[in-house]
Amino acid sequence: MKKKLSFLERAAAVPHMVWAVMFIVAPLLIVAFFAFTDTKGGFTLSNIQSLFSYSHIFLVSICFSLVATFFCLLIGYPLAYTMSRAKPSTQKLLMVLLMLPMWISLLIRTYSLMTLLDNGGLVNSLLQAIGLEPVAMVGTGGAVILGMIYDFLPYMVLPIYTSMQKMDNRYLEAAADLGCNSFQTMFRVVLPLTTPGILSGITMVFVPSISTFYISQKLGGGNFDLIGDTIERQFKYPSTYHVGAAISLVMMILILISVAVMNRFSDEEGEIVV
């Protein structure tokens, strides 16, 4: 039996829908509009065509983000596993320890890492103190990737940890009973069961990595232009808004496609863990 809905229940979502159309849908349509028009408002494909001159920036960004995502997974997966095996009371503390960096502004974390790696920073002072030559780290590609790993590692650990917590311990016991050694249990039971967490973590690290501009500005010392830097620069002056819109549009489509592909591979309940 269907109960009649009250006016309140029927109208409740309307303000949100209006808001979403005005401030989520409309802005994206305007980006598309800018991407296909010139400064006079006429239709043009030249913005899209000019993207080919940015292809190596796209390539560098994708490579950097992939490497950073890979290392986050490599470091984060064992970390999440160890966390999920700890005592419940310890787990609570570990959660706070993991969440705290996520809530501290990315600017502060990146900046603190930069001061540590800087030429006059603590790491180089320590190197000199033990009689080694100082190393110029800021301004290298390695520093940019390290920054991405450092900034986004918690975003990899959290969803994996959540999916490990959901995992039924009896699966592990069953695997052991059926004669799996710990490696077999890991690769044939734990890994498949935590795949949704892994995919969610990959998305949560890859997307901010590929679109960052602060990390590359600070730790790259201006030597590395990533997609984020390029977009940011285009939006400083109105004359280049159109090219900027075209780059944003392409990046958005690339990311939405990869997120959609990821969601395909994860199970139906693959929810976004915030």
Place this chain on the structure above:
Amino acid sequence: MKILSRVYMWVVFALLYAPILVLVIFSFNDGGSLSAYTGFSFRWYGELFRDSVALQSLKNSLMLAISAGLIATVIGTFAALGLDRMRNRYLKGAVNSVTNIPMMNPDIVTGVSMMLLFVAVGGVLGLQDILGRWTMLIAHTTFGLPYVILSVLPRFRQFDPSLREAAMDLGCTPAQSFFKVELPQILPGVISGFIMSFTMSLDDFVISHFVSSPDFQTLPLYIYNQTAHNVKYSMYALCTLIIVTILILLLAVNFAGGVGDRTKRRKEAVK
């Protein structure tokens, strides 16, 4: 093996915290250096509190986060109510996916898309300097909304509909039954939704970078401008204060979250 994994875990956490700890320690450094500690002092804290631009940005940030958080919480809570009752599956799916766009999209795309909208609207209305506090309020409300809906919607799903029917049978109007019976039950979700949107607003730099103007600076924008040039050491003091505030908030939220977990577990036990 077990000890090895423990050691590994604490090493990773130590590395994660090392830069932040160094920052905190050197905020109390008397001399203006990042590698040599010359003595304990509150000097940079004093300087920070005499910096009127920093204080104004803090005030802007708080005002913005509270107002954007409140607006997002009100719109989002009603949206969750509407979505919970919505029977048209396609409309529901469409609303859900549109709502999630700002969460899936990189911040920079959300930022530039809103900036283009505001600039275009400003062009039509003849407002050259449309970017500022009002565009910031709109943008921050918009990216806060999905977090509110995400935290309120599950509460509506858990709510027992027979309670609503009982309230109506006992003579409540639909509005009364919502405000008197349902709202108290979903309140934890509403509060955590507000806290989420509040902190997202406080923390946001990328979107603000595009939709604000130099005459409306928030704390992250101020930090960005400071770190663009030679840094004043009062920055470290500011960062330390922010980190301590977040730690306190996080412990408080974690405690509140623990209470929520317990009630959830109790409910599951009853089932």
